[in-house]
Amino acid sequence: MSGSTPWAAMCGLPQVRSRACGGTGAYIGAGVIVTLLCHTLVATLVPPHPGSRTAVASPGMTHLPPAEYYATLPRHIGGAGAILHDTHGRILLVEPAYGDGHWEIPGGAMDDGEYPWDTARREITEELGLDVTPGRLLAVDWVPPQADGRPALANHLFDGGPITEAHARAHIRLAAGELTAWRLATPAEWSTLMAPHMARRLDACANALTTHTTAYLHHGFAPTPDHR
Known part of the structure; x- marks a missing residue:
């Protein structure tokens, strides 16, 4: 505004004439100059490309x-x-040809870069010869690292x-050499056929089916202070 006091002067800051505003005699406060200097300093510290190894915030950081x-x-x-489930509340289990004799849910490991939903569909086709389009997510079970060296596992179960x-x-x-049997098991049966977790x-999963919810688990348990 013509004849008005520059903002920098009102704040008690030194004033510097600038030509950056088209030679109109505009003023830049010292605070603005300090800000510009800070941006320049940061620009000299940030690596010029992702492969660089330059300190950015404190000694030792790269x-x-x-x-x-x-x-x-x-x-x-x-x-x-x-x-896979029937109208009597039974769920389809498979008996692996290897392992400790426990029955399991049809499924398997994700391939590199594969989505969990795609893994479930592929595994059902490979293990059972069925063309199934998985539905909603019923549970995610986080299993900690195991004593045999297996890393932590995130297991996804779909309807x-x-x-x-x-x-x-x-x-x-059934996949030859991988599975030996299948059965539709009741809750009482799967509690003895399967490993505890x-x-x-x-x-x-059975509860999620009936309540239309999704469970988040820690090694089969709902997370609590005792199971984290």
């Missing part, structure tokens, strides 16, 4: 190339499966839809 940074992160693996015993007998084709996981 920018790592993405591949090297990702290599420092914890390693986790993922898996997925599908819950595989309804199935009858007659349809299963007519269409299931798997039975807890299946209990949560």
Whole structure:
């Protein structure tokens, strides 16, 4: 505004004439100059490209190339499966040809870059010979690292839809060398057929089916201060 007191002067800051505003005699306060200097200083500290290793905030801090940074992160693996169920509350289980004799939910490990939903669909086709389009997510179960060296695992369980015993007998084709049997099991049966954490996981899935919810689990348990 013509004849008005420059803002910098009102704030008690030194005034500097600038030609940056088209030679109109505008003023830049010292605070603005300090801000510009700070931006210039930061620009000299930030690496010019992702592969650089320049200190940015404090001694010892460096920018790592993405591949090297990702290599420092914890390693986790993922898996997925599908819950096929009948009108009597039974859920389809499979008996692996290997392992400790416990029955399992159809499913398996995720391939590199694969979505969990796609894993569930692929595994049902490979293990049972069925073309199933998974429905909604019923549970995610986070399993901590195991004593045998297996990393932490995030397991995703999807609704595989309804199935009858007659349809299963007519269409299931078990993966040779991988599975030896299948069955539609009741809650009482799966509590003895499956490993404890798997039975807890299946209990949560069965509840999610009837309550239209999704469960988040820690090794089969709902998270509490005792199971974290």
